[in-house]
Amino acid sequence: MKIPRFNLLKKNLYLPVVMALALVLVLVITNNHASAKTPLTLDNGAAVGDNQNSLTAGPNGPVLLQDVHLIEKLARFDRERIPERVVHARGTGAHGEFISDADLSNITMAAPFQKAGKKTPVFVRFSSVIHPQGSPETLRDPRGFSTKFYTDKGNWDLVGNNLPVFFIRDAMKFPDMVHSLKPSPITNKQDPNRFFDFFSHVPESTNMLTYLFSDMGTPASYREMDGSSVHAYKFINSKGEYKYVKFTWKTKQGMHNYTAMQAQEMQGKDFNVHTSDLYENIQRGNYPAWDLYIQTLNPQDLDKFEFNPLDATKIWPTNLVSLRKVGTMTLNRMPENFFQETEQSAFAPSNLVPGIEASEDRLLQGRIFSYADTQRHRLGVNNMELPINKPRVQINNENQDGSANYGNTKSDVNYEPSQQPTALQQDSNYRYSQLPIAGKTQQQKIQKTLNFQQAGELYRSFDKQMQDNLIANLKNDLGAVKDANIRTQITAFFYNANPEYGTRVAQAVNVSLDTVKKRAAELK
Numbered sequence: 001m002k003i004p005r006f007n008l009l010k011k012n013l014y015l016p017v018v019m020a021l022a023l024v025l026v027l028v029i030t031n032n033h034a035s036a037k038t039p040l041t042l043d044n045g046a047a048v049g050d051n052q053n054s055l056t057a058g059p060n061g062p063v064l065l066q067d068v069h070l071i072e073k074l075a076r077f078d079r080e081r082i083p084e085r086v087v088h089a090r091g092t093g094a095h096g097e098f099i100s101d102a103d104l105s106n107i108t109m110a111a112p113f114q115k116a117g118k119k120t121p122v123f124v125r126f127s128s129v130i131h132p133q134g135s136p137e138t139l140r141d142p143r144g145f146s147t148k149f150y151t152d153k154g155n156w157d158l159v160g161n162n163l164p165v166f167f168i169r170d171a172m173k174f175p176d177m178v179h180s181l182k183p184s185p186i187t188n189k190q191d192p193n194r195f196f197d198f199f200s201h202v203p204e205s206t207n208m209l210t211y212l213f214s215d216m217g218t219p220a221s222y223r224e225m226d227g228s229s230v231h232a233y234k235f236i237n238s239k240g241e242y243k244y245v246k247f248t249w250k251t252k253q254g255m256h257n258y259t260a261m262q263a264q265e266m267q268g269k270d271f272n273v274h275t276s277d278l279y280e281n282i283q284r285g286n287y288p289a290w291d292l293y294i295q296t297l298n299p300q301d302l303d304k305f306e307f308n309p310l311d312a313t314k315i316w317p318t319n320l321v322s323l324r325k326v327g328t329m330t331l332n333r334m335p336e337n338f339f340q341e342t343e344q345s346a347f348a349p350s351n352l353v354p355g356i357e358a359s360e361d362r363l364l365q366g367r368i369f370s371y372a373d374t375q376r377h378r379l380g381v382n383n384m385e386l387p388i389n390k391p392r393v394q395i396n397n398e399n400q401d402g403s404a405n406y407g408n409t410k411s412d413v414n415y416e417p418s419q420q421p422t423a424l425q426q427d428s429n430y431r432y433s434q435l436p437i438a439g440k441t442q443q444q445k446i447q448k449t450l451n452f453q454q455a456g457e458l459y460r461s462f463d464k465q466m467q468d469n470l471i472a473n474l475k476n477d478l479g480a481v482k483d484a485n486i487r488t489q490i491t492a493f494f495y496n497a498n499p500e501y502g503t504r505v506a507q508a509v510n511v512s513l514d515t516v517k518k519r520a521a522e523l524k
Contacts, residue, residue, distance in 0.1 A: 042068070042069060042072055043072060043076075048069055050069075051069070054067055054070050055067035055070065082343070082344075082378055082379065083377060083378045084132065084133050084378075085374065085378065086178065086374060087129050087130065087178060088125075088127040088128070088129055088144045088146075089127070089128075089131070089132050089133045089135075090127055090128045090131055090132065090133055090134070090135050090137065091125050091126060091127030091128075091144065091342060092125070092126050092127075092222065092274060092275045092278055092279075092342060093123060093124060093125040093126070093335055093341060093342035093345055094123070094124055094278060094282060094331040094332075094333065094334055094335070095121070095122070095123050095124075095331065095332070095333040095334070095335070096121075096122050096123075096124065096287070096329060096330050096331035096332050096333065097119050097120065097121055097122060097329070097330060097332070098112060098119070098120045098121075098122050098147075098149060098292070098327055098328070098329040099117065099118070099119050099120075099327055099328055099329075099330075100112055100113050100114075100115065100116055100117065100118045100120075100326060100327040101116050101117070101325065101326065101327050101328065102116055102324070102325070102326040102327065103115050103116050104235070104326060105237075105238075106237060107235045107237050107241075107243055107296065108235035108236060108237055108245075108355040108356065109236060109237060109238055109354045109355030110151075110153075110156070110235065110353055110354070110355030110356045111149075111151035111152050111153040111156075111353055111354075111355070112149055112151055112156070112327070113326060113327075113355075120149050120150065120151055121149075121150040121392070122147050122148060122149055122150065122329060122331075123147075123148045123150075123341070123345060123388065124145070124146065124147050124148070124329075124331060125144065125146045125148075125342060125345050125347065126143060126144060126145060126146075126222040126274070126278070127143065127144035127146070128141040128142075128143060128144070129141050129142045129143070129144060129161070130142075130178070130181045130182060130190075135271075136267045136271035137271060137272060137273055137274040137275065138218065138258065138263040138264070138266050138267040138271060138273060139218075139263075139267075140212065140213070140217040140218050140260075140263070140473070141212075141217065142161045142162065142163050142212065142217070143161060143162040143163075143219055143222070143225060144159075144160075144161055144162075145160050145161055145162050145225075145227030145228070145249060146158070146159045146160065146347040147159075147227075147249075147329070148345065148347060148351075148389075149353075150391065150392045151353055151392075152392070152393060153353045153354055153355075153393065154351075154353045154354075154391050154393055155351050155353070155384075155389070155391045156351060156352060156353045156356060157347045157348055157349065157351035157352075158229060158247060159229075159347045159348065159349045159367075159371065160227055160228050160229045160230050160231075160247070160249075161227070161228060161230055162216070162219060162225040162226060162227055162228070163208065163211045163212065163216060163217075163228065163230075164211075164226075164228040164230060164248070164315045165207050165208050165211065165230065165312065165313050165314060165315055165454075166208055166230055166312045166313060166363060167199070167202065167204075167205040167208045167209070167313070168202060168204065168205065168312070168313070168363060169204055169311050169312050169313050169362060169363055169445075169446065170362045170363060170366075170445075171362060171363050171365060171366020171367065171370070172366070173202070174363070174366060174367075174370070176198060177198060177202075180194050180195040180197070180198035180199075181194075181195045192477040192478065192480050192481050193480070193481050193482055193483065193486075196477070196478055196481050196486050196487075196490055197481075197483070197486050199490060200485075200486045200489040200490055203449075203451040203452070203493055203523060204311075204313040204449060204451045205313070205493075206451055206452050206455040206493040206494065206496075206497055207313050207314070207451075207452075207454045207455040207458065207497075208313060209455075209490075209493075210455045210458050210459060210470065210494075210497065210501075211458065213470055213473040213474050213477070214458075214462065214466055214469065214470045214473070215257035215258065215259055215260075215466060215469050215470075216257055217257075217473070218257055218258040218259075218260065218262075218263040219255075219256070219257055219258070219274075220256040220257055220258050220262075221253075221256070221273070221274055221277040221278070222274050222277070222278050222288075223251065223253045223277060223278060223281060223288040224251055224253045224254060224255055224256040225251060225255060225257075226248065226249055226250050226251055226255060226290075227248070227249030227290065228246075228247070228248050228249070229246055229247035229248070230312055231246075231312055231349070231358075231359065231361045231363065231364040231367075232244045232245065232246050232297075232309060232310055232359040232361055232364075233245050233246075233247075233356055233357065233358060233359055233364075234356065234357040234358070234359055234433065235296065235355065235356065236354070236355050236356070236357055236433045237355070238429070240431070240433050240434065241433075242299065242357070242433045243296045243297060243298055243299070244296065244297040244298075244299065244302065244309065244310075244359055245294050245295065245296050245297075246294065246295045246316055246321075247292060247293070247294055248292070248293045248294075248295070248323065249290040249291070249292055249293075249329070250290060250291045250293060251288070251289075251290050252288070252289040252290060252291060252328075253288055253289075259469055260469065260472065260473055260476070278331075278334075279334055282331060282332065282333065282334050283334065287330050287331060287332045288330070288331050289328055289329060289330040289331070290328070290329050291325050291327070291328050292325070292326050292327045292328065292329060293323040293324060293325050293326065294323070294324050294326050295316050295318075295321040295322065295323055295324070296321075296324075297309060297316070297321060305320065305448075306448065306450055306453070307448050307449075307450040307453075307454075308446050308447070308448045308450075310359055310360055310361045310362075311361075311446060311448070311449075312361055312362075312363040312364070313451075314450070314454055315454060317454075317457075340386075340387070340388065341387075341388045344379060344383075344386050344388055344389070345388045345389065346375035346378070346379055346383045346384070346386075346389050347371065347375075348368075348371035348372035348375060349364060349367045349368055349371055350368045350369070350371065350372045351372075354429075354430045357432060357433060360435070362446075380402065380403045380404045381402035381403065382402050382403065382404045382405045382406075382407075383404075385404070385405070385406060385407065395407075396424050397424070398413075398414045398415055398416055398424070400414055451493070451496075451523075452493065452496040452497040453497070455493075455494070455497035455498075455501075456496075456497035456498035456501065459497060459498045459500075459501045460498060467501075467504075471504045471505060471508050472508075474494075474505055474508060474509065475505075475508035475509060478490055478491075478505070478508075478509050479508060479509040479510065481509075484511060487509045487510075487511045488511045488512070488515055488516055488519055489519060490505075491505045491506050491509060491511055491516045492516050492517075492519035492520040492523055493520075493523070495516050495517065495520040496520045496523055496524060502516060502520065
């Protein structure tokens with residue numbers, strides 16, 4: 001039987017067939033391309049079929065509880081915010097590296113300082129102290145300067161501020177101080193009547209108030225400010241010997257600040273100016289850098305000063321305790337995700353490594369507990385397992401369970417000591433240093449208060465424009481305080497720091513200079 005042949009051209013079928021084949025090919029390619037896209041999934045990895053419409057009972061019926069995608073999506077959304085930091089809530093972070101240029105192995109076992117040229121990865125979070133998330137970065141406030149060193153002996157957090165001193169010297173007053181500086185529980189507004197009421201009882205705050213109400217209270221950018229540990233720590237060497245040490249970051253970009261008027265003008269243009277500046281400069285390859293300096297004191301020299309060197313309201317004057325440069329930090333990479341890295345970064349002064357210990361500074365002693373505890377509240381007891389906080393070394397301990405624990409525990413021995421071969425072993429090389437102690441327990445202020453001297457020296461160090469700006473800034477805030485007794489008391493602090501300083505403040509805030517002088521004499 002002869003099979004007939006179709007003449008496509010004759011039957012006028014060629015073009016339609018070619019077009020049909022082309023359409024099929026396009027559909028195949030499109031389908032393959034679509035299947036190559038990253039699938040949308042639930043948290044359990046299951047694919048999502050429809051991310052636009054809820055599952056309902058018919059076209060007009062209610063939404064069904066069994067729509068697990070909807071429930072998960074809403075439940076996760078409800079929980080996107082973690083508790084904000086009580087202080088240092090508004091911040092920006094960046095990655096970088098620290099390169100040591102000194103061998104400090106004779107005075108400390110601390111990993112970053114064992115040889116010149118040693119590189120240590122870091123993550124830095126800059127912040128404002130009092131104001132909440134989303135607040136303008138131009139507001140007058142101390143700036144946090146916290147550095148996480150991912151050392152080969154564990155994580156070391158150098159948690160400090162841009163200003164080298166603090167308002168108080170005892171952690172007992174830290175909650176009260178913060179409460180006074182935070183918004184009123186009645187009006188939800190920050191109120192100078194409240195915080196100057198508190199500080200009128202805290203003469204040691206005079207030094208910090210002078211720093212804060214100068215132009216240093218409104219830095220022009222995070223890149224252009226210095227940093228300080230504020231507290232003294234201890235360097236411990238391999239023999240168990242120790243020295244007291246303070247750390248200072250000096251910006252290589254030069255220090256620049258806003259006047260109050262400049263800060264107000266910038267706030268109207270970009271209230272995220274510090275974040276914008278840091279991101280833009282790092283993305284352009286203009287990497288900011290800081291030199292790290294240390295000051296060290298021998299324990300036997302601690303009582304040789306007019307002031308107590310472990311008092312957080314005091315600096316160590318460089319003419320008395322010299323600075324030594326020990327390395328440089330460069331920030332060269334922004335976080336890929338703000339929440340996962342910057343917001344979930346957890347800093348605490350208790351994150352120390354062998355070779356560094358806390359001093360007997362009363363404020364630092366309280367922070368050793370408080371900071372780590374607030375991170376356990378914000379992020380959970382296993383916050384150190386988050387990638388941004390996770391040490392670059394193997395973690396071996398008997399810590400057990402808790403929320404968000406995704407460790408890889410394989411041993412049945414979760415206690416110590418044990419004779420089992422999997423048991424962990426302590427290392428006596430890393431014992432704490434020994435501090436000679438004598439006396440009795442007490443609740444008394446330190447003996448060498450010297451509340452006003454350094455504030456006076458700071459005022460005299462300012463040029464005329466800085467002094468004028470300081471007085472104008474105090475006039476705005478202290479001058480707004482309704483209670484004349486509070487204005488007088490604070491002004492007396494400044495008068496004891498420097499008579500010219502106090503006289504100018506008295507005129508600016510409208511209090512009697514004679515009363516100020518009398519009050520100042522009573523305070524001495």
